[in-house]
Amino acid sequence: MFGEFLVPIKVRLNADLSHYFPGLTSGLEGYTMGNAFKSDTYTAVINVYFEGYGVATVVLDRLDIIDEEYLDFLKRREETFLKSLKAAKKIVKKVGPKGGFKELELFSSFGKITISNKKEADKIEGALKELEKEIKIEII
Numbered sequence: 001m002f003g004e005f006l007v008p009i010k011v012r013l014n015a016d017l018s019h020y021f022p023g024l025t026s027g028l029e030g031y032t033m034g035n036a037f038k039s040d041t042y043t044a045v046i047n048v049y050f051e052g053y054g055v056a057t058v059v060l061d062r063l064d065i066i067d068e069e070y071l072d073f074l075k076r077r078e079e080t081f082l083k084s085l086k087a088a089k090k091i092v093k094k095v096g097p098k099g100g101f102k103e104l105e106l107f108s109s110f111g112k113i114t115i116s117n118k119k120e121a122d123k124i125e126g127a128l129k130e131l132e133k134e135i136k137i138e139i140i
Contacts, residue, residue, distance in 0.1 A: 002084070002124045004034065004124070006034055008032055008033065008049070009029035009032045009034065009065060009067045009070045010029060010030075010031055010065070010066050010067035011027075011029070011030055011031070011032060011064060011065055011067070011071075012027060012028070012029045012030075012046060012063065012064045012066050013025065013026055013027060013028045013062060013063065014026060014032075014062060014063065014064050015062045016122075017056070017058065017062065021053065023050075023053050024050065024054075024056060025074060026052060028050055028053075029050075029066065030048040030049050030050035030053075031048065031049050032046050032047070032048055033046075033047040033048065033049055033055065034046070034047060034060055036060055037132075039057070043059055044059070044060045045057050045058060045059050045060065046060060046063070047108055048056060048063065057084070066129055071096040077086050077107050082124070082127045084108075085106070085124065085131060085133070087108040087109060087110065088106045088107065088108045088128070088133060089107050089108050089109070090106075090107040090136070091104070091105070091107070091128060091133055091134065091135045091136065092104070092105045092107075092136045092137075092138050093105075093121075093125065093136070093137050093138070094138050094139075094140050095102075095137060095139055095140070096139070096140065097140070099138060101121065102116075102140055103115060103116045103121070104124060104125065105112070106123040106124075109140055
């Protein structure tokens with residue numbers, strides 16, 4: 001449902017932005033409008049409609065998703081993905097010369113997936129270890 005259509009997602013401000021737009025204080029709730037995009041400073045932002053205040057462009061890390069239906073959708077999607085890890089044929093964790101994380105690559109019949117976010121990769125790596133999948137370390 002959410003993957004196919006642009007639907008408003010209920011969010012809550014987790015920071016005081018009243019210095020940009022009077023009235024935008026922490027805890028104010030609104031609905032997203034469209035997709036996130038990169039601003040002229042290459043920061044990920046999204047337009048949010050706040051009742052009584054109008055539309056403001058807000059940096060993503062200043063918002064918490066509070067839409068239960070959307071959170072359930074994300075949880076189901078993650079569970080499906082983690083179950084699909086069983087099909088991984090080859091797993092490569094790329095690290096720098098000092099051992100710092102670079103990316104995690106998964107190869108299977110459905111193609112190659114590259115995860116560059118360390119937090120996400122750590123979660124996936126934990127699931128792979130539970131499945132007793134071999135993870136090859138590659139220094140780049």
